Amino acid sequence: MFGKVRQPPTEEQIREALKQVKFPGFSRDIISFGIVKSVAVAGNGDVTVALHIVTRDTNIPAQVEREVTGALKQFGKINIEMTAQQPPQSGQMPMAGQTAAPARPGIPGVKSIVAVASGKGGVGKSTVAVNLACAMNQIGKRIGLMDADIYGPSVPKMMGASGQPTITDEKLDPVENFGLKMMSMALLLDSSAPVIWRGPMIMKAIQQFTLAVNWGELDTLVVDMPPGTGDAQLSLVQTIALDGGVIVTTPQDVALEVARRGIAMFEKVNVKILGIVENMSYYVCPHCHEHDDVFGHGGGKREAERMEVPFLGEIPLFTEIRICGDKGLPVVIAAPDSVPAQAFHRCAEAVLKQLNQTL
Numbered sequence: 001m002f003g004k005v006r007q008p009p010t011e012e013q014i015r016e017a018l019k020q021v022k023f024p025g026f027s028r029d030i031i032s033f034g035i036v037k038s039v040a041v042a043g044n045g046d047v048t049v050a051l052h053i054v055t056r057d058t059n060i061p062a063q064v065e066r067e068v069t070g071a072l073k074q075f076g077k078i079n080i081e082m083t084a085q086q087p088p089q090s091g092q093m094p095m096a097g098q099t100a101a102p103a104r105p106g107i108p109g110v111k112s113i114v115a116v117a118s119g120k121g122g123v124g125k126s127t128v129a130v131n132l133a134c135a136m137n138q139i140g141k142r143i144g145l146m147d148a149d150i151y152g153p154s155v156p157k158m159m160g161a162s163g164q165p166t167i168t169d170e171k172l173d174p175v176e177n178f179g180l181k182m183m184s185m186a187l188l189l190d191s192s193a194p195v196i197w198r199g200p201m202i203m204k205a206i207q208q209f210t211l212a213v214n215w216g217e218l219d220t221l222v223v224d225m226p227p228g229t230g231d232a233q234l235s236l237v238q239t240i241a242l243d244g245g246v247i248v249t250t251p252q253d254v255a256l257e258v259a260r261r262g263i264a265m266f267e268k269v270n271v272k273i274l275g276i277v278e279n280m281s282y283y284v285c286p287h288c289h290e291h292d293d294v295f296g297h298g299g300g301k302r303e304a305e306r307m308e309v310p311f312l313g314e315i316p317l318f319t320e321i322r323i324c325g326d327k328g329l330p331v332v333i334a335a336p337d338s339v340p341a342q343a344f345h346r347c348a349e350a351v352l353k354q355l356n357q358t359l
Ligand SMILES: Nc1ncnc2c1ncn2[C@@H]1O[C@H](COP(=O)(O)OP(=O)(O)OP(=O)(O)O)[C@@H](O)[C@H]1O
Pocket: 118, 120, 121, 122, 123, 124, 125, 126, 127, 128, 149, 152, 154, 226, 227, 279, 280, 281, 315, 316, 317, 318, 319, 320, 321, 322, 323, 325, 326
């Protein structure tokens, strides 16, 4: 008749248990993401947890709710008050459940900073970043290019740049090529030196890259992100004062949630999504210029529509793009009238439009 009286849990116990729940797609927990708005334990031991999620993916709130219920079931009766909201597409006002933007310092003289990212490696982020940057420069913008890929820096090779950056006023002078300013870890390290840096050191290095570089006056600084959308990349986009993110995908990856993960990463830190670029969209034969949809072209556009983000354009799979990349002469520079160069130009114009920069 008199069962064991259950001690009501403390708020700390509830919060500790909530730390075991990861935000879908990330290894970070929902407490550190700021999704848990309040935890209350009533006199009778009932627990009420208020959650607020900013997401475009309608499956996420239900998934988080299920996992929270599972993590707290040991504590008896649990009420979950869930509110969910779509992220903004333009303004930079931080919203509940998102990391506030003001913590990210801008770079004096740099009007906008744009990151090029992807949920996975090898989709052509660096190729897109380099050619977009060159195309924006050809449109008449003052452009900087920052290689944030510490482990596999490829921008200097693609840009045909080498040499050690000099230092002026205790800041690194970017290397210049084709009218663009550029900084990369590859310029600072001997190519045979192993990169053994981890987490916090990488963040420090990236901060140095953005803040301790004499970028001068720039319309846009394009940042080539390391592959993936995990915690390291998330911290990186938090470190840099980004104005927008471009997601690169190939048509078949789109079906595999890769673009969605990229979008989620930027949304978490309240960075505007400028849109999706579909790379290796279709094959253009260099001889007859015949098109072939190798990977099933159009997935990027469909995904952009589904996620309600802009579609910035399609870049064909074109042998010349790779050859130019290997030669250190971006295709936009080497053959500005070619099919791929024109495609990069259309994307560059779309990005500038999203940034509200006049052409
Ligand atoms: N549209 C394209 N047509 C032909 N080759 C391409 C195209 N896009 C990229 N490539 C080639 O694919 C390879 C991978 O591209 P890239 O290095 O830009 O990808 P990435 O996403 O930056 O890779 P990582 O994840 O390693 O940083 C390179 O050899 C590049 O030249």
